Amino acid sequence: MSESFRPNTLEQVAEAVTWAVAGKHSLQIAASGTKSTLGRDVEIANQLNLGAFRNISLYEPEELVISAGAATPLHKIEQALAKSNQQLAFEPAHLGRLLGAPTKRFGSDGGTLGGVIACNLAGPRRIRSGAARDHLLGFHAVSGRSEPFKSGGRVIKNVTGFDLSKLITGSFGTLAVMTEVSVRVLPTPEETRTVLVLGCRDEDGVRALTQALQSPYEVSGAAHLPSDVVVLSKISPIATAGGAVTAIRIEGPAPSVEVRCEAIRRLLAPFGAVEELSKKHSLAFWSEVRDVGFFVRDRERQIWKMSVPPTVGTAVAAALLSGTDGQCFYDWGGGLIWISLPSAPDARHELVRDAVAKSGGYATLIRAEPEVRARVPVFQPQPAPLAALTRRVKDGFDPARVLNPGRMYEGV
């Protein structure tokens, strides 16, 4: 018999975990379910749904902080912040559509704030403003020992005790059940524009991004789309560019954006024809990059996300794509590669791991059939001492292996 708990209070969350520990049951920690296919495919009989923890309990724009239940929908957070011209600066990806989640039910493919944190998501602004890990200030949770605990606080600057906010971020629900989180927020830039360089080969595109990122013009987005990805864009000035597009986003006060766009155009003119996207198109384009919109449609394809030192990105991608009709594009100045490959039973994971081993970096199998995700390591395999340390950390939080067991690694 499987259980589906939907607790309303912290005490009830603790009770559900106590039940799991006592009966050696495992619990799938969930809310909107937009990212339920992200991670290894493991059989978990029971669900602990946090759906009731969906309220904003504190929002103080001038203090740059928002606190909310872990299952507060991301779009609800974004709407609340927008009213005060603020945002989550790390620009979390809305991955529901890419992952093929039934998002209609939840009204958005962004999932919940807790989900964003559990997966440590970030968007194009990662290069400037960090990821979810850099913005979580504190949280309340119930451990796999069924003990409620808290860490951090609601202030931006805090070094009191171990920074468990970092540990919980990106732990995919395997350490504790978050119920309430406090996140740092920042002002939304007044103006946003994007400089496009057209027709660059991948290597030149990334070199152009590197020059832009080394300039003093404060670039907040740096992506390169080869021509076969450009045509998949829904933004007309991109889709009709007629070749590869290298995009540099400039944000800030209007007079500043004006001057910096001009400077970037001059700087990158030697790379090819230069154009500029309006604010409207700019916002839509970077959302598309953030949410990997180009690869949503072809559901049969497997998708890898690779975080590498930016200068090796194009070589890594070329090695993986060679001899396939796969596609890729680059974000984070070349340091993030999204790769879409025809489905293969092994998801070409050995090739991917080889490439990463040579270049340094980290690869995650973001989308693949359940049976592939059951067989192939979804996250980068760890060297023995690090794997042992990871298991000991799990022991400290969830010794009975009741919270999302196996979601990240076998036995964790």
Place this chain on the structure above:
Amino acid sequence: MRMPEPDTDVIAGRVRIAKDLSAIVSGDGVIADEDELRVYESDGLTAYQQIPLIVVLPANTAQVSGVLRYCHENGIKVVPRGAGTSLSGGALPLADGIILGLGKFNRVLEVDFDNRCAVVQPGVTNLAITGAVSHRGFYYAPDPSSQIACTIGGNVAENAGGVHCLKYGLTTNNVLGVEMVLINGEVVRLGGKQLDSGGYDLLGVLTGSEGLLGVITEVTVRILRAPATARALLIGFQSASAAGQCVADVIGAGIIPGGMEMMDKPAIHAAENFVHAGYPLDVEALLIVELDGPEAEVTHLIESVEDIARKVGAVHLRVSQSEEERQTFWAGRKAAFGAMGRISPDYLCMDGTIPRHRMPEVLNGIAEMSERFGLRCANVFHAGDGNLHPLILYDANTPGELEKAEEFGGDILRLCVKVGGVLTGEHGVGVEKRDLMGEMFSEDDMKQQQRLKCAFDADGLLNPGKVYPTLHRCAELGRMHVHHGQLKFPDIPRF
């Protein structure tokens, strides 16, 4: 300050231990002479001293690994140390423990401008990183006030901040990777030159762990292109609450300044008398607001901040007209700690963080305490992020005054926690705030943090006596308490 009871067997075996360690690090790497050991008796928190058992200065990762493995096998405690500038006693030695000094790890290994990072050894100073990359217009952003002396290894251990962290983040936001050695001698790499590394964010918890989890032997940091220009405003107010309103309105207007510092009247006077920065002496609170970035942006934002300051009643307002003048604005603030040394034999520097809008009541509270304890107190404040540095003036030669100052400091931090803040914003808990941890965390909160410690160092050999008032045994922390037959789970809503 009560430290863990020293292990007399270890102390008795000092000569043998020194000999064993000499075999691992060879040459001048082991210090056992009492006069030479005295150099290490304190860190930046000089109120406490303890001669260490032995000082070991390894020269490479293999030696660090060998030393830690030896200490692990022989149950010897280890206190890691960088430059020893901790203000919270993080590197305070133990009578029965070795100091593991990383001073020989002083090389910049690689500067990689294309990937915008630098790989350095942990004993490289904070400022030396910027020194290694400034010829191409880059810098390393976190800038703790001890940056000329403090090392990057210590910065990672303490998650060091500085005046620019509202905009550019703390150490934790600027470190990409480390090589670290575990207490059993195993060497692990966390992160690298890439931005995301997946798995549990052990780099994130290592940062700020105050030497309790492992010993860092290499650090990869992000380097940034230095802002094209920076200008500062010096703004005086008749009340702290007007200054606080100005800060709130600046941020409310969507402006995140590179730095935003506040000083109260005693701090203004002490600093002005010391360095003659041209601070107005007839104001209750002074703000330094620095805007940095592209020229066009800075010019635009300076005007906006000026408008805001006038609207909330600024009585003094100057905008730096040259780089020299900007430096002068900062000179007083940067010399504030030194200025205290001129007007008082000793001072304690506190480090709480509060939600900014509670600042006026916290400052009032501090003023009341100052009267009650009969000790003067000046306040400098990283106003943008709510990090408050009250400087409590006392005389260590007056019997009982240190204790009184510490009690005063404890009361300030209790007030910080009470208004929704925290015990320490950037200096660390160390020994200084260890016994106040219970003000902020419940027993269960602290136990969960210590279970992380158990994953790294089950025998509690790394920097014991710091951060946590009681270090529970890992066997006890590991036990599960499950109450069979008393479950109320049938009441939990299902769907």
